[in-house]
Amino acid sequence: MKLVQTHIPGFPRIGAARELKFALERFWRGETSEAALQETASNLRARHWETQRQHGLDFVTVGDFALYDHVTNHIQLFGCEPARFGFNGSESPLARYFAMARGDGAHEGCGCAQNGAALEMTKWFDTNYHYLVPEFSESTSFELYSKRLLDEVSEARAAGHPVKAVLLGPLTFLWLGKERDAAPGFSRLDLLDRLLPHYSRLLMQLRAAGADWVQLDEPILGLDLPNAWRNAFEPAYWLLNQAGAQLIVATYFSTLEENVSLACRLPVAGLHVDAVRAASELASVADWLPAHKVLSIGVIDGRNIWRTDLDATLATLLPVLAKRSGPVWLSTSCSLLHVPYSLAAEPGLDDELRSWLACAEEKLAELALLKAALSADERVSGNVARGFAEARAALASRRASSRVHNAGVAARMAELASDASASRRGSPFAQRQHLQRERLQLPAFPTTTIGSFPQTSEIRLARAAFKRGELSAQDYRQAMRTEIAHAVRTQEELGLDVLVHGEAERNDMVEYFGEQLDGFAFTANGWVQSYGSRCVKPPIIYGDVQRPRAMTVGWTEYAQSLTAKPMKGMLTGPVTILQWSFVRDDQARGETAQQIAAAISDEVRDLENAGIAIIQIDEPALREGLPLRRSRWDAYLDWATKAFRISAAVAADATQIHTHMCYAEFNDILPAIAALDADVITIESSRSAMELLGGFASFRYPNEIGPGVYDIHSPRVPGSEEMVELLRKAAKVVPPAQLWVNPDCGLKTRAWPETAAALQNMVAAAQKLRTEVELS
Structure with missing residues (x-):
């Protein structure tokens, strides 16, 4: 041999x-x-x-x-x-290294005097x-x-x-x-x-x-x-x-x-x-x-x-x-x-x-x-x-194994395949937009966040105690309700227009849903590096997927009961759940994605029936799922966008569907993003100084857009004027009537003091734009 x-x-x-x-x-x-x-x-x-x-x-x-x-x-x-990370002789190489990764103020005590975004x-x-x-x-x-x-x-x-x-x-x-x-x-x-x-x-x-x-x-x-x-x-x-x-x-x-x-x-x-x-x-x-x-x-x-x-x-x-x-x-x-x-x-x-x-x-x-x-x-x-x-x-x-295949899921997939309306909203966007604006009564440049708020040590300790059996289900629920109430109260004090419940109860935006879906399994320590010190624990999709019961409705209903302002229901989209999991390799990925989409659509229906007017279905992983060869893009985008539409199609015209995407180039898939037919898309754009919006403008993206105005991956708190400048750039390429104001991504990894300070500046920036820009 x-x-x-x-x-x-x-x-x-x-x-x-x-x-x-x-x-x-x-x-x-x-x-x-x-x-x-x-x-x-x-x-x-x-x-x-x-x-x-x-x-x-x-x-x-x-x-x-x-x-x-x-x-x-x-x-x-x-x-x-x-050049902005150039050294003057006093900074160590490690300080400059972390300055590139985390931006100004991200490495106190390291001897770095840099002043710039990551x-x-x-x-x-x-x-x-x-x-x-x-x-x-x-x-x-x-x-x-x-x-x-x-x-x-x-x-x-x-x-x-x-x-x-x-x-x-x-x-x-x-x-x-x-x-x-x-x-x-x-x-x-x-x-x-x-x-x-x-x-x-x-x-x-x-x-x-x-x-x-x-x-x-x-x-x-x-x-x-x-x-x-x-x-x-x-x-x-x-x-x-x-x-x-x-x-x-x-x-x-x-x-x-x-x-x-x-x-x-x-x-x-x-x-x-x-x-x-x-x-x-x-x-x-x-x-x-x-x-x-x-x-x-x-x-x-x-x-x-x-x-x-x-x-x-x-x-x-x-x-x-x-x-x-x-x-x-x-x-x-x-x-x-x-x-x-x-x-x-x-x-x-x-x-x-x-x-x-x-x-x-x-x-x-x-x-x-x-x-x-x-x-x-x-x-x-x-x-x-x-x-x-x-x-x-x-x-x-x-x-x-009988755990892998489910006859009920197979029957539902056959129904979806034969029903064209299962992947299409009831009316075109223009009609939906009119009904949604009547229902929501939001100001110009409405402010919101992407969904999560800081996962404090108190939240993590309560979750760990609950998992160990040291905290009863009732006490855990009350602890999470206390955190939700704090998030809602803080947002109202800051003056945000559309609120979120903060996701205190969620360990991870994919794991949380996978734990409540059939066909998923989880490790205790199966950590994988996402970036820097950020690790994720991907679920394992080993079998057919379905939703046994509602996953988010109780928490969202409670949050909505605390405020008269619109409360977003927060869901993770089918493609992102797929992409951020270890996926079964015994059937086509598109088939698995549609199984997940059907489960998410059940949750959308239940949130809507509970009176939630805005539902966000996050798809940050849509772009990353693209095959590396362009010849295979169309096939992927066809099943990926269809999966998203299946998850959202059940929503009534007056229910506003948001999606979120981050940290990827979108210009080459804008037709596919438009094909999602989300009423509002929020995107990462602060690190690229709104460069991403150029493609949306050239493409004449028809729906509403929320370009991120500050980078949440750094503890740096940007000033209000800095955000105003970014919004001015955005308003030059996107019709101001279509613009939302929000951070780049969720705030889970940040601390409350910097979060509140940044959001206060963000609200002030939106208010300034309302006085500067006359909307048609």
Whole structure:
């Protein structure tokens, strides 16, 4: 048998018990020193490398760790921090790093004197991880600051590990950025020649430091690239190859399609491909890739938690191994950043469901099994046989389980498919708008928030005590009602026009609903990093979905009883619930989305029957679900927008349906956003200084819009005049009569003092606009 080696593109960095999250937050509060934070980081890296070696990986991956975000790491690595984060000699690199991530005032006690908003944040390809967007202009310069990475290589080498360092490839790094304050005609690609010498110098340093291999991540090879970018790859990598390091280019998340031959002929020592997302291309890659190059095959799904079908995977691998005379590595499809750490932290999962799952550690074990199965070593044959038998039994159990399929859900889906009115509002928007304005009687530039208010320590303690059985259901309900009453009272005092109940009772905007829907399961510690210290615990959709009972009506009714102002019912949309969950892989995602949509529509009907006049169905994940290849967009957008319409179509014309989207580019899917037919859409726009609205204006978006006027991901409180300026910009491109005033996103992660101060300024900004702008 051919000698097969194993590695992974990356490992979860947050820690098995979210150690990094808590260390970061202590540091940001000024409770611990930078040295203490760095010690935690060092301990985590050492533990993660040891875990990789214990599972038989031939290399540990170094450079995938980040205190906040790996793209931000590269901004500092190559010395291209935006000018507003430039230093005057007194700020530490770490202070500037967190200034880029969190903005002015976000890092008290760190010695940073910066004055500026944080970098824009957006989704990492089509995942739920957020990265900070680099900013480039013709004046951007680069300078190598490699000590942090080289120190990590030294740490791993000192522990006796063979090292594979990982970097973002230079073309992907530039592609992920944006032009800011740039001259007309400037392209980020213009900076490539300026950047490459620094990459070359770093590669020489990594080789000298003892890195056996360097993985250069170029996932943009899976995109529809302009020719100028495609043509830049070969000369760029010809130059990088001169540095003498053994380079392996990694692609993931998508098929390569027209870039297969380009990726295979790059002058590097190896190529990693995603054989989960691009299984159909594996044979052609094996044919195209020269025999002397390493073929790294990502056969274990790095983005979902289902156990691998080892028999099917082995059947896929054997013909490739028989065909290739050159070296082969086995790997996960992408970094394991996107899955929880381990099932070891989940004693509460029942045995049947547990047998179907694999988190990061279990995926390392699957790699070890596959490697052993391809080995001629008889000493491991018994373990391999047992491992394959367990995987086989788990797959058979899942296919046959009565928990997965529900005849009632299947019947309802058939009804929806045959009823065209099930995905269409009763009347066109203009008619609905007239009825809604008569009913709501709102002022110009109505003010509202996106839904959540601060999740205080009191809320979390009450929820934890209730889950432990230390607080009765009645006492818990009263504690949450007290928090709701406080949120309503505060909003009325601030002068907001449309109120929310604050979502005190909700642990997470997806988990809260999934806990009340059939077909969902939950982990206790299945945390996945979303950005910085922010972690989410995605639900697991393992079976058919339906709603046994109302989920939000009681809380919303109570909140509405406290005020005469309109109270929004707050729901999470079907596409976002789907995207932010680990989704079953035994049926089409669109089918699962429509099951969730039918459940949400039941909730809309009940809220409306309870007298709620405004219902918000959040879909922040609509854009991130787009396939990376444009040729597949139409099919996705067709079922995704239909799912939203199914959830909202039950609402009467006089009931105003809102939706919310954040931290993504929307201009290229505006027809689909219009097809949602929401009466009001609220979007993130403050970090981009209202840039997103240009597309809405050019498209002549027909419905009402609430562009966010301040960034909620930073504790910074913007002044009223700053918000006024943003609203003035908005009013120039969107008819003022269609504009709402709101923050970028929910306020769950903020504290009450900064929240109240920012909202007070926001209300004042809206009031000023009412005096400035004459509405037709």
